[in-house]
Amino acid sequence: MIFNKGYSYCWSSICALFWLIVIRCSEIENSMDMLQPYFQRHGSHHSVRYIRSCQAVQFNETLEERLAPPMINKSLPLFTKKFFARSFENKYVKIHMYLINNPSLTLSVVEPGGEGGCKKGSPTLQTVRETAKTKKCRLAINAGFFNTTTNECYGDIVSNSKIVQSTAYRNAHFGIRKDNSLTIGYLSDKQLSEFKELVTGAIWIIRNGSKYIEESIKSECTDVQETNPQLTYFATVQSARSVVGFKDDGTVVIFQVDGKTGQEGMNLFEVADFLIPLGVKNAINLDGGGSSSLIEDNVLVNYPSDTCAKWNCERKVSTILCVRDIEEAKCPRNCSDRGICRNGECKCSSNWKSYDCSQLFCGKKNCSSNGLCTESGCLCYPGYKGSDCDISCPKGYFGLNCLARCRCSNHSTCDKxxxxxxxxxxxxxxxxxxxxxxxxxxxxxxxxxxxxxxxxxxxxxxxxxxxxxxxxxIDSTSKCLINRKISKDHLVRDSSAEQKIYMICVIALSIAFTLSISLNITLYCLKKTSKLDRKKKRIYRSPRLVLSSSEADNEDGDSDLDLNDLLPLKNVKLNNENNESRFFL
Structure with missing residues (x-):
């Protein structure tokens, strides 16, 4: 019996504890002032074309408002603060407004808890105060939306020129471009690289000095609904609000109003009506409700609507907007090692420019698009010369610095x-x-x-x-082509006509040669024969007897002298007075 009583008492205690936990959790859940612009999936996923079609004709196709880089005046204070107590619809509200000077040097977007707080897979949340400590922020306010269950950071985020994350959301953005211009509007993914600081909000409140809430609701509604009752409720409900915008003089405006969703605070139309007379030109709405927190010099200056036990307390949130002293501001990327950091501003060396000394700049002409800008000046492309590469090569020259001579004839044009x-x-x-x-x-x-x-x-x-x-x-070319063909194909030329001429000449020469030889032989033989005859005549010629005149008288008469009788004589000499004859055999 005692055991049953103890068992019953134990179960009663457990049940009581269970219901106490349930009630406490319910109180904790109810203590969170949730102001969500979307159910389930966050953000607008409409295309840029759709958003462009939603806006008024007066804006043409422009999806953003951009203010040229404001003049930097370091003599101005870091910020100017104003506090308002106003009554809206018989409700008393407390408003904090800060005017930030030199925003390009002092204002930045910081991830929760510092760099890496929005890392995919392991995102974290942190109070504005704790995140502000990591960057020594003099002033800080909550900024981007987040998932209260998974801690996921929502929207596009750029911090210190680093793209932290890029999403497909087409909600209103606030950012500072790398050229220090201020921008509010709808951006594409390709434009993110142009920014050094960027955060995504929800609802473009003021555009060019006029309310832009209704147009923005149409543009930022979900892709499955033409109108979003939740987004309309988000814009029209009384609640705590955090807003960022800028004026025409380049001053950035940070606006915060206390409240509790559905009970007190301001709706976005009331916020626009309050800011427009104060000269705010463009502004967007940031995360609000229980997330709305404002820190100045590490002190919470507003009254958050979330409760912790007996007191109101800060909620752990996503990104923040941080304002810090120029002296504390770090130069982006250490000026890319191409300059000196002074009071948070890069003093670039030689031809390096931009806020982080990452871009080369060679004068107004910037090499006239005909060369490459280097640290030492313009390096002209072939065909151009001059300090700005604005001089084309003169006729007859080409190449680097126009030093090479063209080899073209007068029947052509030389590429420079x-x-x-x-x-x-x-x-x-x-x-x-x-x-x-x-x-x-x-x-x-x-x-x-x-x-x-x-x-x-x-x-x-x-x-x-x-x-x-x-x-x-034609004649010379034909002969040349024929000879080339014969030589190339190893052909035999038709030389029959030439051969006939050669044969006739050879035969004629042979006949002439034969006749000449025959004639010479004949002449030689005749000459030889003549010589022999003369010799024979000399040898066999009969000797003649030389007689005296008296004997000669008897020559005609009969003579008793016989020549045969004289033949044996070797040498006969006849002497007389008048004649002398010699006979030789």
Whole structure:
């Protein structure tokens, strides 16, 4: 019996504890002032074209409002603060407004708890005060939306020129571009690289000095609804609000109003009516409700609507907007190691420019788009010269600094970059010094003549059929081509006519040679025979007897002297007074 009583008492205690926990959790859940612009999935996923079609005609196709970089005046205070106590619809509200000077040097977007707080897979949440301590912020306010269950940071985020995350959300953005211009509007993913600080809100409140809430609701509604009752409720309900915007003088406005959703505070139309008379030109709504927290010099200056036990307390949130002293502001990327950081501003060396000394700049002409800007100045592309690369190479020169001479003939144009010879019609070759071959004409001799029917040759320039002016060229060219063909194909030339002439000449020469030899032999023989005859005559000639005159008288008469009787005589001498004869045998 005692055991049953103890068992019953134990179960009663457990049940009581369970219900106490349930009630406490319910109180904790109810203590969170939740102001959500969307159910389930956050953000507008409409295309840029859709958003452009929703806006008024007066804005044409512009989806953003941009203010040129404001002048930097370091003599101005870091910020100016104003406090208002106003009554709206018989409700008393407390308003904090801060005017930030030199925002390009002092204002930044910080992830929760510092760098890496929005890392995918392990995001974290932190109070505005704790995050502000990591960057020594003099002033800080909550900024971007987040998932209260997974801690996921919502929207596009750029911090210190680093793209923390890029999403497909098409909600209103506030950012500072790398050229220090201020921007509010709808951006595409491709534009994020232009910013050094960027955060995503919900609802564009003021555009060019006029309320833009209704148009923004149409643009930022979910892609499955033409109108979003939740987004409309989000804009019209009384609640605590956090807002950022800028004025025409380049001052950034941070606005915060206390309240509790559905009970007190301001709706976005009331916020616009309050800010427009104060000169605010453009503004967007940030995370509000229980997330709305404002810190100045590490002190919470507003009254958050979330409760913790007996007191109101700060909620752990996502990104913040941080305002810090110029001296504490760090130069982005350490000026890319191309300059000196002074009071949070880079003093770039040589031709380096931009807020982080990451861009080369070579004067107003910037190399005239005809060269590459380097630390030492313009490096001109081939074909140009001069300090700004604005001087084209003179005729006859090309290449780097126009130092190379063209090798083109007068029948061409020299490319000033490469030196390539662009031949006129009718010419070809590397230097364009060769006329088109027979049968070709036009640019680079690519066209074929059509003069075959008339058996004439076309003009190498325009292709007209003519023949009178190039007959000598045809003759020489034909012979050259024939000889080249014979040599290339190892052909045997037809030389029968030449051979006949050679044979006739050889036969004639042979006959002449034979006749000459025969005649010479005949003459030689005759001469030889003549010599022999003369010799014989000399040897066998009969001796003559020289007689005296008295004997001569008897010559005609009968003589008793016989010549045969004289033959044996070797040497006969006859002497008389008048004649002397010698006989030799």
């Amino acid at each position: 970059s490469t030196g390539y010879c662009d031949c006129d019609a009718g010419y070809r070759g590397l230097s364009c010094d060769l006329p088109c071959p027979i049968g070709r004409f036009g640019k680079n001799c690519k066209k074929i003549c059509s003069c075959l029917e008339t058996c004439s040759i076309c003009d190498r320039l325009n292709g007209s059929c003519t023949i009178t002016s190039i007959l000598p060229e």
